[in-house]
Amino acid sequence: MNASDAQEHLEMVERIVAASSRKLEAGGEFFVLWGLISGTLDLLSQLASDGRVPPSAMWLGPVLVVAGIVGSTLFARRCRQDGRMSFLQREFITVLWLTLAMALAVNLIGGNIFAQWAQAAVWSVAASIVLFYIGAHGNRRAQVGGIMMLASIAFANFNLPVAGYALAAGMYLGYAGFGVTDMLARD
């Protein structure tokens, strides 16, 4: 092999590596789905707490969560069909499921410690961890989404009578909003 061939091969390798080291593709649909579900649950809780909807409306919660799990499974299946799974994507999916599973577990087993709005806030914390994880890989929109989620928690903390509305706004704007911008920014 001569120097010209070596250069050609090296340039080809550089091109391929640069093309395949894409930014983390987060999967906007997932964020829209869970942002809307979590936001609606926060909203329902607030409305029920204000007496504007009957407490029986909270039965919608489990239905929405099941719908979210079904939707997420379909999304994961579509990812497999794309024909490529990067190390970064695998890591992201692990972080995503771990945080959601932890939030769910805390809701189920920590009801006495995480009373009132704390249960909803735990979901917001989990969601902001996911957004900041994506943000740490250079995604500015995810960083903004994470900051919005934290702001909603802070606002809820100092405005307890409307905490549900604040947390819902964080989920709609920070989480689902990030999903929408991610879908719009896709090639």
Add this chain to the structure above:
Amino acid sequence: MDELLLSKIRLSIIAELLGDEWVSFTALQRSIETTNGNLGAHLGKLIEAGYVTEEKTFVNRRPLSRYALTERGRTAFIAHVRQLEGLLAGTKGEAS
């Protein structure tokens, strides 16, 4: 120099697999732009050398062949790239 990686197609297959946990045959073909037969033959050589592993699975009842780089393949690729860089640096040194 690694004879196996002197082929541009085999080198590009390894480079494609570098950042991914796995890549399907179709995705590789899309990126490398070669025929089914050609890609299959080159992949066969890389599998035989232990540079790449193949896994056959089903997604939605459709067969899916996916490929991953082995540690041996990664080491060989890094060594090969270093040799190419060395060759280039040597040539530039002689010229100056």
